[in-house]
Amino acid sequence: AQSVAQPEDQVNVAEGNPLTVKCTYSVSGNPYLFWYVQYPNRGLQFLLKYITGDNLVKGSYGFEAEFNKSQTSFHLKKPSALVSDSALYFCAVRDMRDYKLSFGAGTTVTVRA
């Protein structure tokens, strides 16, 4: 079975400060990892993915994520947060042998001006 944990329900940061959203995963095989963002009353938007290769993955809107196999983590980062980054962020994982995505519970990010 595969699963994702997002240990923080909420993350609050000041605009201009670094933003980190944590994610740990569990899969039986090699993981494919994804981050999505959901703005109020909107569907999910794809941010980035890790399949293989460099552990640091760059995605949309200045976001990046670091894959750490030994810690089974895939934390989302942004060097300088914007108020417009305030949204609900979901980490997701799939086993390479399966098409099903498993989502974490989500982390609400609030960036204050």
Place this chain on the structure above:
Amino acid sequence: SAVISQKPSRDICQRGTSLTIQCQVDSQVTMMFWYRQQPGQSLTLIATANQGSEATYESGFVIDKFPISRPNLTFSTLTVSNMSPEDSSIYLCSVEESTGGYYNEQFFGPGTRLTVL
């Protein structure tokens, strides 16, 4: 990436009635998925809809309650039958574009916000 639209965007329905949600994609895709997002919660996969075959339902979801159609490679419907207030959720469809690998990301529609009174 595929552009996905859903109809209706929201609806308020009476207990015991049914609602059919449509999902339209601007390109042909093999795999389409239906998810439910209950208030304040994460996404839960309801079923996978592949063209030409019956939908595959996840544990806790049954065809009688959530019948799905997939008549072609660009369209699918999900019906929420005999609704109760517990069915109040956002229903999202997603697609995975086929490029031969198992590592494609899924793209999501805007969702249908359903409220059952």
